[in-house]
Amino acid sequence: MKTLSKKFNFKFIAICISLLVVGSCQNASYKEDFAMETVAITESYQAVDGSEATGTVANTPVQLKxxxxxxxxxxxxxxxxxxxxxxxxxxxxxxxxxxxxxxxxxxxxxxxxxxxxxxxxxxxxxxxxxxxxxxxxxxxxxxxxVTEEYLDLESRLATKQEVKERYEDILRKNAKTVEDILATEEKLRILQEEIEAAQGRLKYLSNKVSYSTVQVDLFETVEYKEEPESYTKLFLDKAGSGFNFGWELIEAIVVGLLHIWPLLIIITLVIMFLRRKMKKK
Missing domain, CATH: 3.30.70 (Alpha-Beta Plaits)
Known part of the structure; x- marks a missing residue:
């Protein structure tokens, strides 16, 4: 009996140990699967985020002109x-x-x-x-x-301004003789003209881009009327023309008398002198 009870106890203990081992193995595998799943999600998120960032930078458009x-x-x-x-x-x-x-x-x-x-x-x-x-x-x-031309002008302008600064530095520090000073100043003059031309062109393009031009024609049709071949004046028109002519004639006479006033004075004096002589006789 004792032998049987010992065998039973041994089997019972063995079964309990087996159950504990199986349970621990299942727990361990569950934990490993969870960890692997977490890593996969993290890597996937980072990959998507990185690709989106790269695509955003690559697709950034240049401001068109x-x-x-x-x-x-x-x-x-x-x-x-x-x-x-x-x-x-x-x-x-x-x-x-x-x-x-x-x-x-x-x-x-x-x-x-x-x-x-x-x-x-x-x-x-x-x-x-x-x-x-x-x-x-x-x-x-x-x-x-004009985007290409605008960007090209900006790039050239920046380069010319950098070269101008270097020439100005040479003029201040390295130009010793009169020939060196004159040569450097000539280079600076040419660069300044090119810079001003580029700035003027950029300003012109900026104004054309900023303000658009709209040419508008508005029209309305009117009833066509043929022009008469001849025109007959009415009585009022003739009376008005006659009045204007008479007034113009008076003006012409007065203006003409004003032009010959010395002659009129001489004639008046001669007539007065002749009348006095006739009275004396």
Whole structure:
């Protein structure tokens, strides 16, 4: 009996130890799997974040320098009224009218003017002007990309300014003789002219980019009337012409007498002298 109880106790202990070992192994494998999963998530996040950052830097666009211009012709009901409305629109969008020309003939009245407007308001102004028309004859929009020229000028300008600074440093420290001073000053003069030319071109391009040009033609049709081949004056017209002629004749006589006043005085004196002689006789 004792032998059997010992065997039973040994088996029971062995089974408990086996269960403990299995349980510990499962816990250990669960922990390892959790750690591996955490590492995988971290690496994946870092990879995505790095790729997004790289893509953002690579896709950063250069600020484009675009010159916009447009020309359009619109039919309106009243040219004068439509012109006043367009002027108000230009002021609303911080623009101004740089040129205006009015034409009137037997077929139509036309107002042609040029508007300078900030580049950001270019499209809005065109849409607003089109809203006052009853018919759009044409609209032409053109763009000119000067980004490459602008960046090239900026790069050249920076280089020339650096060279100018070096020449100025040479002039202050190393130029000893008159020949060296004159040669350095000549180089500086040429560089200054090139720098001013580049700055002027950059300023011109900046103004063209900042302010777009819109040329607008507003016109209204009028009823055609043929000009008469001959014109007959009415009585009032003839009376007015006669009155004007009479007044002009009086003016001419008075002006003519004023021109010959010395002769009139001499004639008057001669007549008075002759009359006295005749009285004495």
């Amino acid at each position: 675009i010159i916009k211009s447009a020309s359009a012709r619109y039919k309106v009901e009243d040219v004068k009224k439509a012109t006043a409305q367009v002027k108000e629109m230009a002021q609303k969008y911080d623009g101004y009218i740089s040129d205006l020309r009015f034409e009137n003939n037997s077929y139509e009245k036309q107002n042609r003017f040029t508007i300078k407007v900030p580049n950001t308001h270019f499209d809005a102004l065109l849409d607003s002007i089109a809203s006052v028309s009853i018919f759009t004859e044409f609209e032409n929009i053109t763009t000119q990309d």
